[in-house]
Amino acid sequence: MPLDVQGTFVSQKINKIRWIAEDYVETKCFFTGSWDDDVNSVKVWTLESPHEEEEIEYPRQLSEYPVEGDVTQIKFTEKNKIAVSLSNGDVKVLEVSVYDKQSPLREIFHWKKMHNYGEQKCSCTSLDTLEGDIATIGEDGNVHILSGRRGEIMRTISGADSCSLHSICFIKHSEVITGNLRGHMKIWDLRSTENKPAASFLLAGDELAATCIINHPTQPHIVLAGSESGSLAVWDLRMNTFPTSLVNAHTAGVSEMQFHPENPHMLLTCSVSGELWDWNMEAMTKSSKDQNNQVTWMPLEDKKSMMVNSVIPPLSKAINTLHCDKGRILCGADNEAIYLVKNFKY
Amino acid sequence: MNTSNFGLEPLRGKASAPAKTFILPDKCVSKHFGCAWGQGNKFTIYPRSQTVNKSTPKALDNRLFNVRQDVLLFTPILRKLVNESNGTFLSLQKAAEASKTNDNQVEFLKLSRQFRSIIRVCTEGLQEAASKEEDGLAKNSLQSYITIFYSIECIWHLCEILFIDNIPGDIVLPYLLEWVRFHFPCHEQTAAGLLEACERGSEENAEYWDTVVGMVVQGRVDVARALLKLHSAGESNEFKLVDNSLRSMPVYSVYGGISTGEFTISWKHWQAECRSKLSSRVLASQPNLELIMRIIIGDYTAFESIRSKYSSWFDILGGWVLFTAPWSRRHELGAAAAACAGMAPAPRSHLDDMVRALLEGDLHQVIHEVQQISDNGWFATHLTDILYHCGKLKVLDKHQTNVTSRLRDSLILEYGSLLMEHKSLWSVGLSYLASCPPEGPRRAELLLERMPVETEAKAMRVIAEAKKHGLTSVVSSVSRCVCARAQAGGRLGGALCWAARALVAGAARAARACLTQYAARAALPAQDLLLTAGSAMLLSDTLLFLGKYCDFHRLYKSxxxxxxxxxxxxxxxxxxxxxxxxxxxxxxxxxxxxxxxxxxxxxxxxxxxxxxxxxxxxxxxxxxxxxxxxxxxxxxxxxxxxxxxxxxxxx
The missing domain is CATH 1.20.930 (Transcription Elongation Factor S-II; Chain A)
Structure with a gap:
């Protein structure tokens, strides 16, 4: 079947979008988090065909949970629980009922002013989750590790960075990597009591922010970061300090990346320039050992033959978020619309 | 600060008066008060005592009033329209750019249809919301929005036919009939019901004759004939006569292989035949059939007599053109409009004026009328823009100079500035402003600089948008602003970082702050930043010094x-x-x-x-x-x- 793209206008700029995973059946419902509006909210949606016989599905809003400030990140801590970071510095854990998605979201935990400048408000810019643990970062340059199960603060790295942090990713249970406004990346060992990074390196020479970080689903030592300039960097943490590849990709900031859950060679990226691309990362993440037992990477000249496709025609406004589930991709954009891409080949 | 929003009741009175009076609730402000403009169409009224030495009057609670324009387009349902039409607007600008080198009429027509479908979707959304709404007042306002967008679509469609579409041979009649059928579907359901039942003796239905006449007036001759056959006397000579006349009506088609002249002759011949049948009084026993015959010969009194059955003169416009001058070209419709509008002394509505002006081809007047629609200029802006790009718009001022592009620019600027007021729609507004240089980008600069930037994420987005449109001064002024705020809050690392982005003297100030803080507290801030900073260090001497000094500390420590x-x-x-x-x-x-x-x-x-x-x-x-x-x-x-x-x- 051909690729099918369908946009729905929702009257709010969408900053984050997430499928709600289902057992045994196709996903139908998803979360959205809005930003840059007078009142922002986390909403639950379902896909419905208004007329039985029609193939077209439209999103319909099931519930709305208004929040203070912008929604800056949504990540799952458990199957039906999400951790939400807000631009007023709060972090919340919300639960959606498994049986009745229409019922309002339930607040499980609420950390008020997790990030702050004393009395002043400070944005909690992002968070990442790993098996119930939540790592949050803010413009104040602090990192907090929270327990999404018990609702307590497990560790705080204060002054982790002298300027604001913009992206974070769990590498493993005891290690997180953060990226700041200048593209300065730091790896933190959560077991050590010192507030000093275990390693640090720069994303690129242009001193622009690291907007998102993810690690490879099957090779956890490979870390990817997207930059505000639109370029994409890949590191092998076994030999960090320099990115193994740095590719100029989008014309403006990379806003979110995701490896396809079913195909670890496929990467999806979206950008502030309104593009949604899929990448074949097989060559870029594959390393081989040469005769001296040295790890070698794809030679530079091969990068030209990298497979990158545009999934949808570029929008005139930024695409802030994407989430992929099998052959279907959801995108949220600054033109106050949600896009659903169906029949995507992976 | 005590601010409150309240509904302001406009004083009803002379609708045409340029100034409106609003009454503030209660006696909230004393005789003396001041007023200050905020961003956009907003101002604040505050009490201001001019008698300094007296103690303040006791009964006065010092309240501030924020007064703002209630913008229709900012309601959630209409925000969809704003965003969706913005996409089409931007494609239109691209198409216009491309059409400088090659003719692009088809593309314009496509985009015009896209606009109409957006309006339609919006009307449907409003209808759905209105049907769900329980509150009477809200329902009423939704109903009035529906009326507004309904007439917008109607006008747009007619505009598309008359000015955007490329009609073969300029013979506008089929399109005009389509427009009438689409927007004023009268009797359609009755006709369908009767045909479906397909029973002889359908004249029992009270609306039978109205329906038949309606179908004739809409130009659906086949349907009218089918309906006539359902009459119990359908086999009589009178019916056969009318049926024959309807069947033999010549229909002009550009691709039919006959010239307009030839067609005109055969058409006149046919009508003369019909007229002679009528004057032979064979139909005297069937007044309804006689009426149909009088309509098809284009008899003014016949049209006049049925005019009262319709709510507006648009319904009979198609029929009038069809039976008086089917060869009419686009610019020849003015007379027909005047004839139809004059059939009944109905009060002139706003829609009437717009349609009249359109049919007369007076686009200047059309735009003037369109601006009176209370949709915050959405329609006027987009319609003017598309007509301008199609090259159909020529507006001359009183000195006979061409001011078309100025008119288009001023409408877009006004609309763009309006959207910039909204917290979320600023980026949409920006794309409108950016599309009419040089004035637009300059306005955008001023507006963007004044936009509240609460988080770094927003600052980064504003900067990205500004960069996209080449507004470099905004990039540095927003960075400077974030830098100054960080420095005021004592966050020197952030200040240095944003100073480096602003690429200006702010860097020196932030660096100085770092050095003074070190001199006072003996802890060098933002070391991680300074040690990894690259070319940004060259922005100012102080910053360079700070970087080197920081490096000294690192060497000393190691x-x-x-x-x-x-x-x-x-x-x-x-x-x-x-x-x-x-x-x-x-x-x-x-x-x-x-x-x-x-x-x-x-x-x-x-x-x-x-x-x-x-x-x-x-x-x-x-x-x-x-x-x-x-x-x-x-x-x-x-x-x-x-x-x-x-x-x-x-x-």
């Missing part, structure tokens, strides 16, 4: 005293250090002078001594003495060591 010493001496001798920092800088030499291994050479020591004496004012007496002592001792031991004939001596 016990590389030789290198640290060299760096320190170069910092001292370069004389770029700010005055207030000399004390710190000179005192930093002390531990190195006193170290076990000599760090400074004799030459270095001389340099430091020179600087110390030149800047004796920056050090207090005791500290200066201590320095002199340490310098003298270091000079002594280095001179000795160098005197031994080691390599250093020669330097």
């Amino acid at each position: 016990r590389e005293f030789k290198k640290a010493g060299q760096l320190l001496v170069s910092l001292i001798t370069s004389k770029i250090a700010p005055d207030y920092f000399w004390e710190t800088l000179l005192l930093d030499t002390l531990p190195l002078l006193e170290s076990d291994e000599p760090v400074f050479t004799s030459n270095d020591t001389y340099e430091i001594m020179l600087c110390l004496e030149l800047r004796s004012s920056s050090l207090e007496g005791e500290k200066a003495d201590l320095m002199r002592l340490a310098l003298a001792r270091n000079l002594a031991r280095t001179s000795l060591a160098e005197g031994d004939g080691t390599d250093e001596g020669g330097q």
Whole structure:
């Protein structure tokens, strides 16, 4: 079947979008988090065909949970629980009922002013989750590790960075990597009591922010970061300090990346320039050992033959978020619309 | 601050008066009050006492009133329209750019249809919302929005037919009939119901004759004939006569292979035949059939007699053109409109005026009328823009100069500025402003600079949008603003970082703040940043100095005293250090002078001594003495060591 793209206008700029995973059946419902509006909210949606016989599905809003400030990140801590970071510095854990998605979201935990400048408000810019643990970062340059199960603060790295942090990713249970406004990346060992990074390196020479970080689903030592300039960097943490590849990709900031859950060679990226691309990362993440037992990477000249496709025609406004589930991709954009891409080949 | 929003009731009265009066609730402000403009169409009223020495009146609660324009387009349902139409608007600008090199009428038509479908979707959304709404007042306002967008679509469609579409041979009739059928579907359901039942004797239905006449007037001759056959007397001679006349009506088609002249002749012939049938009085027993015959010969009195059955004259416009002048071209419809509109003394509605102006081809008047629609200029802006790009719009001012592009620009600027007021729709507004240089980008700069930027994420997005449209001054002013805020909050790392983005003197200020903080508290802020900073360090001397000084600290901490010493001496001798920092800088030499291994050479020591004496004012007496002592001792031991004939001596 051909690729099918369908946009729905929702009257709010969408900053984050997430499928709600289902057992045994196709996903139908998803979360959205809005930003840059007078009142922002986390909403639950379902896909419905208004007329039985029609193939077209439209999103319909099931519930709305208004929040203070912008929604800056949504990540799952458990199957039906999400951790939400807000631009007023709060972090919340919300639960959606498994049986009745229409019922309002339930607040499980609420950390008020997790990030702050004393009395002043400070944005909690992002968070990442790993098996119930939540790592949050803010413009104040602090990192907090929270327990999404018990609702307590497990560790705080204060002054982790002298300027604001913009992206974070769990590498493993005891290690997180953060990226700041200048593209300065730091790896933190959560077991050590010192507030000093275990390693640090720069994303690129242009001193622009690291907007998102993810690690490879099957090779956890490979870390990817997207930059505000639109370029994409890949590191092998076994030999960090320099990115193994740095590719100029989008014309403006990379806003979110995701490896396809079913195909670890496929990467999806979206950008502030309104593009949604899929990448074949097989060559870029594959390393081989040469005769001296040295790890070698794809030679530079091969990068030209990298497979990158545009999934949808570029929008005139930024695409802030994407989430992929099998052959279907959801995108949220600054033109106050949600896009659903169906029949995507992976 | 006590602010409140309240509904303002416009005083009903002369609708045409340019000024409107609003009454503030209660006696909230005393005689004296001031007023200050906010961003966009907003202002605040505040009490202001002009009698200074008297004590403030007691009954007055000092309240502030924020007064703002209630913008229809900011309601959630209509925000969809705003965003969706923005996409089409931008494609239109691209198409217009492309059409400079090749003809692009088809593309324009496609985009015009897209606009209409957006309006339609919006109307449907409003209808759905209205059907769900329980509150009477809200329902009423939704209903009025529906009316507004309904008439917008109607006008747009007619505009599309008359000015955007490329009609073969300019014969507008089929399109006009389609427009009438689409927007004024009268009797359609009855006709369908009757045909479906397909029973003889359908005239029992009270609406039978109205329906038949309606179908004839809409130009659906086939349907009318089918309906006539359902009459119980359908087989009679009178019916056969009318059926025959309807069947034999010539229909013009550009591709039919006959010229307009030929067609006109056969058409006139046919009508003359019909007229003779009518005057032979064979239909006298069937007044309804007689009416149909009178309609098809284009008899004015016949149309006049059925006019009262319709709510507006648009319904019969198609029929009138069809039976009086089917060869009419686009610019020949004015007379038909005048004839139809004059059939009944109905009060002129706004829609009437717009349609009349359109049919007369007076686009200037159309746009003037369209601007009266209370949709915050959405329609006027988009319609003017598309007509302008199609090259159909020619507006002359009273001096006969062409002001078309100025009209288009001013509408877009107005609409764009309006959207910039909204917290979320600013980016949409920006894309409108950016599409009409040079005035638009300049306005955008002023508006963007004044936009509240609460988080860095927003700042980054504003900067990205500004960069996209080449507004470099906004990039630096927003960065400067975030930088200043970070510095005011004591977040020097953030301040340095944003200063580097602003690429201006802000960097020097932030660097100075870092140095003073170090001089006061002995902890150097933002070390992680300074040690990794690249070319940004070259922005200002102070920043460069700060970076180097930070590097000195790093070397000192890692016990590389030789290198640290060299760096320190170069910092001292370069004389770029700010005055207030000399004390710190000179005192930093002390531990190195006193170290076990000599760090400074004799030459270095001389340099430091020179600087110390030149800047004796920056050090207090005791500290200066201590320095002199340490310098003298270091000079002594280095001179000795160098005197031994080691390599250093020669330097």
